[in-house]
Amino acid sequence: MSVSAAIFDMDGLLLDTERVCMSIFQQTCEAQGYPFLEPVYLSIIGCNAGGIERLLRQGYGPQLDYPKLRQAWRQRYHARVAESAIPIKPGVQALLTWLRQQGAPLAVATSSDRELAEVKLRLSGLAPLFDSVTTGCEVVHGKPHPEIYQLAARRLGVDPRHCLAFEDSNNGSRAAVAAGMITYQIPDLVQPDETTRALGHRVLPNLFAVLEELQQANGRVPLPA
Structure with missing residues (x-):
């Protein structure tokens, strides 16, 4: 057939995209005082928004202010995507x-x-x-x-x-x-x-x-x- x-x-x-997105995530973590945990980041590749939140909360623990991190990460990423292909x-x-x-x-x-x-x-x-x-x-x-x-x-x-x-x-x-x-x-x-x-x-x-x-x-x- x-x-x-x-x-x-x-x-x-x-x-x-993935290298761009990972770099922006690392920058966002550093700006907000979180370590960049590469294994945790790699675990979210291919997940939708719900899966990303769940895995990041698991990986970073209760000290993570996920809404704040997500908003800052999203703003940086949107700016990059809007600027160039x-x-x-x-x-x-x-x-x-x-x-x-x-x-x-x-x-x-x-x-x-x-x-x-x-x-x-x-x-x-x-x-x-x-x-x-x-x-x-x-x-x-x-x-x-x-x-x-x-x-x-x-x-x-x-x-x-x-x-x-x-x-x-x-x-x-x-x-x-x-x-x-x-x-x-x-x-x-x-x-x-x-x-x-x-x-x-x-x-x-x-x-x-x-x-x-x-x-x-x-x-x-x-x-x-």
Whole structure:
């Protein structure tokens, strides 16, 4: 069976966002007198707003004034996003162009809220390539729950089992696999752990490698019956 649709995470997969966001988080912590706990930060990658709050509260403990930290972090990040485009990750343009040539509808499924997602996609020039955008504020359960991928597939009118999904994070990869999608993980800041690797999805170094694999298969992938 040929590819019916492709659904992409955004931050760390389409856009080189995670390093920018982590740097801004570190600056915000230092400005408010908190240590920068890198393992705690890395644990929130791929989570929606609710998951981020829960993990940061767990990691920093009761001394954390989360609303104050979040507001300052968000203000710094919004200012950065509004000023200039986030760089596009290697292979993005080539893969999206090829999938379009195959006639596959394309969607974004991101844990970011809609305002931020639309700004980042517009400034990057990628927005016109996607048929729909589904965001973390539109679902009850964030990644690794499959809800956001299920909703994105439903908006495209495609069975999730007939979708390719592309992710960088462990949380996102678990979500896509749980939705029944053929999942490619291209790690960014966090490498897949043993539990994630055990899911049996494809882990490749970059999107150029994904494109080469799909082209060699003539656009056909082993989708479930």
